[in-house]
Amino acid sequence: MSEQIVPDSEHRGLVARLPQVPRDLAQLARFDRPIGWWLLFWPCAWGLWLAGEGFRWELLAWFLLGSIAMRGAGCVYNDIVDANLDRKVARTAVRPVASGRVSKKLAWAWLLVLCLIGLIVLLQLRWEAQLVALGSLVLVAAYPFMKRITWWPQAWLGLVFTWGALVGWIAIRSDRLEVLAPLYAGAALWVIGYDTIYALQDREDDALVGIRSSALRLGGKVKSGVALFYAGAVALWALAFWLLREDWVALIALLPVAWHLAWQVVTLDADDPANPLERFRSNRWAGLLMAAACFVVGNAGG
Secondary structure, eight states, X not given: OGGGSOTTOOOTTHHHHSOHHHHHHHHHTTTTOTHXXXXXXXXXXXXXXXXXXXXXXXXXXXXXXXXHHHHHHHHHHHHHHTHXXXXXXXXXXXXXXXXXXXXXXXXXXXXXXXXXXXXXXXXTSOHHHHHHHHTTHHHHHHHHHHHHHOSOHHHHHHHHHTHHHHHHHHTTOSOOHHHHHHHHHHHHHHHHHHHHHHXXXXXXXXXXXXXXXXXXXXXXXXXXXXXXXXXHHHHHHHHHHHHHOOXXXXXXXXXXXXXXXXXXXXXXXXXXXXXXXXXHHTHHHHHHHHHHHHHHHHHOOO
């Protein structure tokens, strides 16, 4: 099975024990790579908790299910569109559709199933949040083509992968959009930073087959570029917190996530094949730290 596993798969466990076809479908939806749905889920929690109505565990659980399903759907769609390109890149050539283990017909059927799960989650939200969530579909549909037309597909991913912050906030309230705007903008910069780190793995293959990325565009300045994106993210998050609550204690809540992002930059080594993937995956903890900050600021008394 090892030759059918992409290098960044976390396939051990349940996925590895599945029969061949279910295992291929699970890998197609990236169920073996949970970092993706964590990164999609955390902005939902940020918006929900910063909106200030406590934990809201039931709604949080729906967001988690929706993140798993829709991240999976996005990956299936991406692999259908990118099958020919994926065959030319070493890390992606063994993906189920690119390798031929899953037909495009079956992949489309699997995509429909995942979207139906997403629809069930959508129906749990109030209508304003439903409309906001549906607004992401155009961005999602366009994303696989961005790497063909711009050096900054990571910027488009930033808009897509942080849409949950908008949905989480609007699921609770429709006011104070001046707070929501910098929260979302900062989240988008965070995504550009961590996906630039992720793209370091494919720089050589991407250059050969004509795929564009921020990692290629930045060249030898990747580290400083990521530092700027992360610094911008923290600054915008600080603005969101300050607009919601003019209290220096609110800004202190950002220190743990700011420290974590700084650690990523300082320890990033583009020449070590394992290092970028490890730093990228560590963003699940960055997301958690930011979620904690949002809960503290959004639900503090006063």
